[in-house]
Amino acid sequence: MFQDRLLKKGLLASVMASAFVVSAFSSSAVAEDKKEVKLGVVTFLSGGAAGPFGIPARNAAELLIDAINKGQLPGAYSSVGLAGAQIAPIFVDENSKQKVADYKKLVQKDEVDAVIGYISSGSCKAIAPVAEEEKKLTVFFDCGTSQVFEDIITSPKYVFRTSAHATMDNVAAARYVVDTVKDVSTYSGINQNYAFGQDSWRDFSGSMKVLKESAKSVSEQFPKVFAGQYGAEISALLTKKPDIVHSSFWGGDMEALVIQGGGRQLFSRSKVVLTGGETGIERLGSQIPDGTIIGARGPNGPLAEDSALNDWFVKAYVDRFKSLPTYPSYHMAQAILGVKSAADKANSTDQAATIEAFKGLEFEVPSGKISMNLAGGHQATQGTAFGTYKFDKASGKGTLVNIKRYNAACVNPPEGMKSLEWIESGFKGAVCK
């Protein structure tokens, strides 16, 4: 009887031990079969957005992936690879008429483990539901529209965005205007006619209504994206004589607005706010009139605070590409660091484990701290900053002065509240330090 019990116990123990060994072996097999992680990287490699956005983002991706694979990143990121696995990137051009088909090819044919990508808000709106259908970890790195998690996919499982959405930029822009410009009675906007431009104006004008009730909007211009010619729009703005002109133009469109508007005194007659103006600082130099209010879609580039990670990023980028990293480079870097943080935290490249670790994650990036605390832990928030442009003739370089910083809770809606609803509520729950 006793022997039977011993036998049974022995059998049970050996079964459990075998199960443990098999389980341990299989989990190590899972870890081992991911010595290499395929990462789809989608950004503009051609078209109007390539030069100012897509290529700097691709550059940052190459830089970060190389450094991660070699274990050359500083501080908390010094471990090699994603949970030990080497990253093999597959670069795809976002400038495609078949964005969804391209995405599905990455997932189904190339069998990538994750996708990082998308600059255009239109791309993100199209890809988000497809990514959920395909059940593939997808990290949006730059697109700004708040609609992604507020309207398109309200309960995301596989889609993350590691940069704050455009509400942050435009609420902060309005706060900066109210904080630094005296006697604002009228304002107007010139924004591109698509999701990002429309959302940006909605958030800026909505914020102005709350922060400066007495001020009135006098003109709203929505030219086609990549139009390049804004003569009529500038005339319309000049005839209305607004105190403030808000623009979320980016890339070549933003540079064209500076050239055309600067030549026609728009910038001297009105205070112009360029929420994405930072990408033009190095290239346009003295052409950006002094006094222009400049943002960088986060505390990026000249708005970034000193840190070892930022110092490394700027130096490594300049050494390799001979130009300063602009905010698309910063956004790409923070997406890749987000995936690395999640994989390292999970100590696994398994998708489910990485996603679980990614939700609600806080991690350091060259521009500061990112908190994934909106949309159930899938959408990032971050503090931001704005500054006023000043060209230094001696050095021949543009700088930002009178920089004001806004903490994340001051310029981002709280969890569970849509951006517009939050702005119209008078920024309910906002905590501004």
Place this chain on the structure above:
Amino acid sequence: MLTAVAILIDGLGFAAWLFLSSVGLTLIYGVMRILNIAHGGFYALGAYSSAWAIGLYMQTGSSVAFTYLLIPLMAIVVGLVAGLIIERGILRFMYGRDEVLMVLVTYAIFLILEDATKLIWGTESLVAYQPAYYLGNIEIFGIPYTVYKFALIGLAVLCGAVLWWGLNRTTTGKLLLVVIEDREVSSALGINVTLFFSATFVIGTTLGALGGAVTAPQISVVPGIGAEVIVMAFAVIVIGGMGSIGGAIIGAIFVGFARAVSVHLYPPAELFSIYLVMAAVLAIKPYGLFSLAQGRKI
């Protein structure tokens, strides 16, 4: 009053740019029956070469005045080199083929040119604002306009006048009109149709490049600008009637003013105002306002 004057000036300014950007397209279609999608590529080549040359020249610290010669010079260089290479190297082997096939061929050339501009000048934007600023501003009813904008209106009028004079008041132009009317009969009469085709393509290419070259100082020259302009140019020549120089003038004025009116009076309509005009015109005149008469051959 202020708004009306602004609409007038902005409408004329945009129409001038549209005409300069589309007249080469309609000229080539009129003579060669080729809907030249590569026109956008020539526009981009003109813009890049102009911005690049201005940038290099300005590094010497010399006077900006010379850039006004540099701009047309670069357009002529692009027109001669790219036009001749493409016409002699590719298109002459395709003459007589279906018009749709020619659209595909020129689209392929357009894609090649897009990549060629990136290979030559990279993906960074080029900025060459000096010529646009150098002439200063004029204030009209308190609104500043660049003199450069009026110079472009003048250039568009000059181009239109030279083309009209060349076509209607010179022997070569009259021979070209004969080629436009009927290339088979022209050939039978001893007109060197091949030479006319080559010359027309080079002139059309130069005009496309000129459109880009004169625009470069006002914009940030970035990859993809050619794709944007071809859509606008196509709208202009469809409204005016494909192949008609006069039609291109009227089409440019229609589109220019439609856009200016919508920007000043109802900005949300700006995006589709151009296509609204196009749809309205085509509903009344399906082949455009000044479409070439189509003879029926028996």
